[in-house]
């Protein structure tokens with residue numbers, strides 16, 4: 422298989438083969454991320470894609486679900502993605518569902534009609550690393566798009582029937598803008614129709630511009646308690662009929678699962694319990710030990 426640099430596998434994906442179709446990230450400039458720093462973006466040659474499909478077909482010919490990998494492979498033009506769908510079905514005729522990571526602006530270069538065609542060919546779900554719905558924060562972290570783009574592009578996915586996850590990056594606005602980050606993100610996410618809202622907590626990794634800014638005193642990270650308070654504010658104001666995933670709790674309650682709206686009160690109460698009684702030192706130690714997103 423042709424695998425390059427960092428491989429990110431969504432831990433919530435059912436076990437399924439991974440087919441690399443791009444390397445690196447088209448943007449590679451978010452201030453908190455070093456994941457693909459040393460991997461120049463490029464599309465995998467179609468000959469490689471075919472070779473890998475042949476290999477998957479040799480050991481898993483009945484594959485029904487396939488992960489297309491790369492930081493944001495959905496950046497490809499409609500015609501290239503369409504060609505890749507055809508290759509997938511040629512070598513793996515049982516494939517019904519293809520999933521991949523995407524940036525919000527990856528959707529821009531495709532019409533709703535083109536998205537519908539991709540959906541019919543099995544491109545069923547994209548994982549959008551949105552991070553925030555707050556324009557100040559999106560600019561601060563150099564995300565490369567604004568809240569209006571999130572609304573516009575997810576609407577196109579809705580119309581085409583392509584499901585999407587949305588992530589909220591807890592803590593990424595720092596202390597200065599935490600409240601607005603939580604409230605505006607909840608407001609924008611609530612106007613979309615994600616199947617899953619996933620939350621991750623900011624860790625300042627070596628090599629990231631945000632860590633350098635923190636060292637210079639230009640970015641003030643949240644404490645673990647403030648992270649939980651921000652997450653609680655986000656959850657309180659989120660009104661999406663979706664599943665909810667968060668690793669950021671020390672309450673002992675399992676907050677991850679379907680039916681966010683049905684469980685919202687329980688989730689908010691568990692977060693409050695963590696704020697009041699959680700082992701925040703232990704949480705900070707776990708975060709310090711993290712090596713990658």
Ligand code: SF4
Nearest residue numbers: 446449450451454492
């Ligand atoms: S967070 Fe995603 S879009 Fe931003 S640089 Fe990292 S891989 Fe690229």
